[in-house]
Amino acid sequence: MFGFIIRRTLAVIPTLLGVTIVVFFMLAITPGDPAELLLGERATQESLDAMREYLGLKKPLYIQYGMFLKRVVQFDLGETIWSRQKVSIEIKERFPATIELALVAMVISSFFGVLFGIISATKQYSWFDYVSMVGSLIGVSMPVFWLGLIFMLLFSLTLGWFPMSGRIGIDTNLQVITNFYIIDAIITRNWPALMDCLRHIALPALALSTIPLAIVSRMTRSSMLEVLRQDYIKTAKAKGLGQMKIIFKHALRNGLIPVITVIGLQFGILLGGAILTETVFAWPGVGKWLYEGVVKRDYMVIQGGTLLVATSFVIVNLLVDILYAVINPRISVK
């Protein structure tokens, strides 16, 4: 098992190198002088020269790539063109918000998705099965920005249950430690702030969770239907096990194997910043930041954002693979 984790982790390195190559060439193949591109038309000659030196533009391409790689490893992702802030600092400020939102959305969609999937599978062709499957079809097909706006209209403007946008109320005091506001509120035992954070995250998380929820519940249903037909389920029944134990112990552990892949992929996508959701709810995460970077043609933001998104995707996939091996003993052997 341990050997498997090591091997799988090492296998991540070539993928990450590939990502850096793509990101590096994104700037290198852009027509024109990258230094001018980064500093703008009104840059002084000195600053242009300094930038050229920094990027190593006079050196061959592979050395430029080497220098780029070195900077990336040291988390030096340059300064943004627009705000002249270090990209690494901007990411450090925003990424926790995205992770927080993605996590809450994934917890909602995994829990309810698996639950609905199991009920649908065990009560196949019941009214619940039909309702949840039609519901998930609607969930998959619903554009998230539209759903977000409807949620705001209904739950914020009309009913007033949740705030419209943002991560925390302006008049809420919270001592920021980790930048994960929910965790910070718990650490500092600041219960009013925790409530405020949860109220703020509720609508975006709910909107964000609809598509993964729909996918997870459909996947769980079909996987569980498959598993429940297996011989070992018959064995479990013949042992005298109760229905609950058969479903939640013998069937679910097998049925979850493909579902975990889907959950991992969805989580990876969400970590890349739910651009639409973050924009609609003014959620200060990397999605919104990346979107603004693209609109303003801020190459450094795009570069840093792309690296971040790709790396988190690769890491999530790594974790999924390890989790996979924990659940399924047949995998770590190969």
Next chain:
Amino acid sequence: MLERPLLEMRNLKTYFKVRGNILKAVDDVSFTLAPGETLGLVGESGCGKSVTAATIMGLIPIPPGMIAGGEIYFNGVDLLKLPESRMRKIRGCDISMIFQEPMTSLNPVFTVGDQVGEVIELHEKLSRSEIRRRIIDAFRLVGIPAPEKRLDDYPHQMSGGMRQRVMIAMALACNPRMMIADEPTTALDVTIQAQILELMNDLKRKTGTAILFITHDLGVIAEMAQKVAVMYAGKVMELATAADLYTEPKHPYTVGLLSSIPVLGKTSKKQRLSTIRGVVPSLFSLPPGCLFSDRCPETREICQNEDPPMTTLADKRLVRCFNYA
């Protein structure tokens, strides 16, 4: 057999409702099984052997299945009238079952020790170390080498024969009074098959567990059973002691089955194997009268129109045929 039977099945009818049709998978089946006895249930695929077993275990999904009639007395209690909660206590404890496919009958994500231990834990209140000891005992009983190590193996780390031994260990873990073996050797190759059969015979002698042995292999039955029930399209055609059935089959279907077995040395290369003409009728369109009438070499007019009754012959065997009615 003066002993009170352990299991007494009376006129069991298990039907399935499929697309508006009623399929009579098991129709009017009766037999008894004494303590420590082995009853062979033989017949071609789809004749209702496995459905009979599943009905005893209470594992028929209802719907589409339904128990249209009959009683199954186990130890004097009608299993068909028991609530699910009490039936669960009997399953795996008083009546256990082993299946045809050892490769797929064990859950791939739990160790074999876990899976055997689960039955013991479920039916007996024991500590963890006692359970472990019982698992090792059970493994030793079924001849699994180095049981202390093997119990931490996952099913995929074991061969088919070993997995079937695990299944048998699981079935015997709670010292059941009766075991249902549903084609336990069909998926195994011949040498392993012989080992498993020998093991089962051996265990039966040691534990005194009654066995309902389901198979389509008449050779296997000859080695295992004292009594044999031959099933065809959901009905028992002949029920006799193994000795009587093999030396002097009465029902034309039994005769046909036995004569289709090649005999080493006696069947010459040029001689064609004897077969029963035609195919097993579909449960969707059973012939009127005797179910075997359209394939029977001795069929008469009455066979085509009337259902033959079960007749008891002088040697106490039961035959469902107008030849003996």
